[in-house]
Amino acid sequence: MPLVETKIYRDQWDVDLRLSQMGLSRAKLLAAVAVAIHERSNATPFHPVNAAGTFAYQHGVWAIRNEFVGGMWVEDRTDGVEGIQNDTLKIKVAFSNVDLACEDDHVPKPRSNKGPGAERASGAMLFDDLPRYAPEPADGVALYYLMMDDAGASELTRPVVKAGKFRSPIERIYLSKGGSEEGDILLSNNDDVANDFDPQVARR
Template identity: 35%
Template sequence: MQLSSSELITEPSSVDRRLAEMNLTREGLLRVRDIALGAAAEATAYHPSFSPGMKSYMEGIAALRFEFIQLGSEWRLEKHNGMDFIRNDALEVRLGFSNVKGSVLPDVGPRARSPRGPGTERACQSNFSIDFGEEFKIPEGFEDKVATYFLMVDKDGCAEVSKPIIQAGNFADYLERLSISDGSDFNLDPTPLDDDDDLSSFDPMVTRR
């Protein structure tokens, strides 16, 4: 369990103000959460064990795009290193979706339910706004200046929009965390997301030919 460099912001007015700066809304993000977890709940015992996470991820990405890519919106569809996002060029921000596990505490960030691959790691390399030393050094010649955020959702409806650092295949630290919900407003039964066999992100492995 990692400690977060940036504590979770929970004060509603502060969160909503920051979301407005990013051209996002709490209501829209909650609709995305509900659609994603509703899709996970559709998996039955006869589906493959990774189905709840896969369904949640697929519908979470689609819902983000339906919600925020609209006529006159600054958000657009993006596929970056094989990963799916929405992107705001004016703000230099992209937003993805991730299933997470573990209690979301003010000083402890969530963990991804499935390993993050090199596509996610590369997308988050531009998040290094402070010096983390050689271990987190940005590769020479790296040109992507877009900050990468994720809408992170756990099976009980807790959700946050956060700007992570990736290390060893998971979220290792955070530079910004905004609480969208503590889950108390979520009315569905907990979704069948198990700790194992959860394919919640299609993160391609890039190899040389």
């Protein structure tokens, strides 16, 4: 089994090349991030405390599907992990609000714990000695998350999910540092950002 060694793509040329190999595009991923940021800003003090994160999550998932579904990409919600899947390339993309993105020395923390479906999809349940060894993804499909923090920084990352958290990323693709970087994203000045919340879908 191969040792885990996180591969980080930072330079735009490398990012664009890697994304093209995955059947994705930086522009479309950032368009999905922009939708999530905009919808998060619709939360007001009169909304429930988790509204900002809920809005961002729900519309982030919608935006990923809106940008990519068609051709090789299909809507997928296996094991309650909402996202899109490419059966040809064996890749799945979901959405997550995180505490901090695009920082080499920090593994992004999801704003809400991930369920057992995400853990199975990341392959974490196959080995007890993680993060020492790289996992095999469930059904051969690699699970990536489009991760977004409160400042709008975003990355597409394949993490190991263990005990509800992101651990030992196998691959990190930096999309934007947030703010008005390269004109990618327009951020709200709303300072009332509540704790993010990603609803979990329980299987019956």
